[in-house]
Amino acid sequence: MSSVLHRNLNLNLPMAVRGEGVYLYDAAGKEYLDASGGAAVSCLGHGHPDMVDALCDQIRSLEFAHTSYFTSRPAEDLAEKLISLAPEGFGRGKAAFVGSGSEANEVAMKLARQYHVERNDHKRHRFMARRMSYHGNSIGALGAGGHTQRRAIYEPMLIDNLLISSCYYYREGRPGESEQDYCTRLLDEFVQTIEAAGPETIAALMVEPISGATLGSLAAVPGYFKGIRAICDQYGILLIADEVMCGMGRCGDYFVSAQEGITPDIITIAKGLGAGYQPIGAAMASEKVISALYDGSGMLSNGHTYMGHSVACAAAKSVLDIMERNDLLGNVRRLGAELEAKLRTAFGDHPHVGDIRGRGLFWTLELVENRETKQPFPVEKNIAGRIKHVAQQNGLICYPSQGCINGEAGDHVLVAPPFISTSDHLTELVDKLQTSMDGVLSSFAAAA
Numbered sequence: 001m002s003s004v005l006h007r008n009l010n011l012n013l014p015m016a017v018r019g020e021g022v023y024l025y026d027a028a029g030k031e032y033l034d035a036s037g038g039a040a041v042s043c044l045g046h047g048h049p050d051m052v053d054a055l056c057d058q059i060r061s062l063e064f065a066h067t068s069y070f071t072s073r074p075a076e077d078l079a080e081k082l083i084s085l086a087p088e089g090f091g092r093g094k095a096a097f098v099g100s101g102s103e104a105n106e107v108a109m110k111l112a113r114q115y116h117v118e119r120n121d122h123k124r125h126r127f128m129a130r131r132m133s134y135h136g137n138s139i140g141a142l143g144a145g146g147h148t149q150r151r152a153i154y155e156p157m158l159i160d161n162l163l164i165s166s167c168y169y170y171r172e173g174r175p176g177e178s179e180q181d182y183c184t185r186l187l188d189e190f191v192q193t194i195e196a197a198g199p200e201t202i203a204a205l206m207v208e209p210i211s212g213a214t215l216g217s218l219a220a221v222p223g224y225f226k227g228i229r230a231i232c233d234q235y236g237i238l239l240i241a242d243e244v245m246c247g248m249g250r251c252g253d254y255f256v257s258a259q260e261g262i263t264p265d266i267i268t269i270a271k272g273l274g275a276g277y278q279p280i281g282a283a284m285a286s287e288k289v290i291s292a293l294y295d296g297s298g299m300l301s302n303g304h305t306y307m308g309h310s311v312a313c314a315a316a317k318s319v320l321d322i323m324e325r326n327d328l329l330g331n332v333r334r335l336g337a338e339l340e341a342k343l344r345t346a347f348g349d350h351p352h353v354g355d356i357r358g359r360g361l362f363w364t365l366e367l368v369e370n371r372e373t374k375q376p377f378p379v380e381k382n383i384a385g386r387i388k389h390v391a392q393q394n395g396l397i398c399y400p401s402q403g404c405i406n407g408e409a410g411d412h413v414l415v416a417p418p419f420i421s422t423s424d425h426l427t428e429l430v431d432k433l434q435t436s437m438d439g440v441l442s443s444f445a446a447a448a
Contacts, residue, residue, distance in 0.1 A: 240268065
């Protein structure tokens with residue numbers, strides 16, 4: 001019996017022993033195509049020799065120095081590189097490095113609160129997010145988000161947040177309503193929620209520019225984020241862009257905010273930043289936010305023991321160097337178009353695939369019982385969970401999830417293959433996904 005407190009105490013998980021390129025191998029020698037990069041993490045695949053060298057070199061010279069006493073060359077180089085890549089408005093900004101996306105969003109929330117306090121705007125302490133958003137599993141980040149399933153057991157411990165609708169046109173657009181009219185309706189709702197709550201109490205809005213696992217690589221309709229940015233400016237509310245899952249090249253650029261034509265006040269990143277070679281996340285503060293700290297206390301009212309960890313920062317800098325050296329953003333764009341085409345060819349007419357959505361190498365199939373009515377499968381059938389199990393048996397690691405509609409109903413399958421993938425890998429991905437889905441859905445139809 002394992003002494004590890006696993007996520008599911010009743011599962012017997014295979015033992016992963018080796019990774020090579022886009023594949024993982026278990027102790028029995030079975031090969032798995034890692035078509036989701038774990039959770040959109042392993043963007044460089046597994047066992048990349050340049051990453052191994054970078055990690056070993058850094059450990060030999062400096063493994064750790066506490067940031068209350070020292071800075072380090074890896075942290076300085078990584079921050080300089082990220083700021084140079086960030087959207088307009090970050091040229092004199094700064095980055096803080098922590099251990100995960102959840103921690104990065106905690107730092108972002110604290111930084112947003114401190115920004116207002118430094119400006120003597122002490123009433124601003126509340127956070128806004130979107131329904132079914134997910135910003136991390138720590139208490140603060142979980143409290144800010146709108147993921148009903150993950151929040152449920154902890155509700156009494158969570159902050160008093162404010163939720164607005166997700167930008168989910170496929171599900172929530174009204175009959176005959178254009179994307180433009182839908183966008184206007186959502187922006188009006190945002191304003192009404194602010195006015196009802198009292199704008200003087202709101203510190204920040206936290207959003208995923210492309211929603212991650214909970215809503216399945218869901219992009220907003222055109223004009224939505226520019227409208228959100230303008231409203232935040234109007235009411236003095238900071239805009240935090242949570243790019244933990246969608247950022248760092250996953251959607252074809254380092255920052256999805258730039259693709260949407262906006263400058264957030266704070267950007268959070270993780271996952272692909274370290275590519276799985278070290279745990280790391282970052283909160284990046286714009287010039288606007290940093291100026292308030294300089295004009296006030298000159299301090300960051302937050303600290304973690306492992307902030308700016310030398311080995312983690314060296315790993316992340318190496319990830320960016322490899323991406324640049326090998327034009328992996330170009331590869332993401334090229335393969336992203338190819339993956340979309342393959343998914344639409346294989347599943348575009350599938351009776352149980354209601355929506356195919358995504359960007360770059362970040363794609364989702366939303367599954368439905370009835371394609372015409374968009375009726376989801378019954379929750380108790382656990383279609384997503386069954387697909388995950390069967391796909392793994394078939395040597396495919398994908399990222400199915402349940403609850404995209406209301407926290408309970410709605411099944412989808414997300415794929416996020418490594419940036420080093422080839423056309424052959426994409427063909428293997430789609431073939432194995434088709435076999436796995438058909439196996440589950442045909443057995444469901446037969447039992448119905």
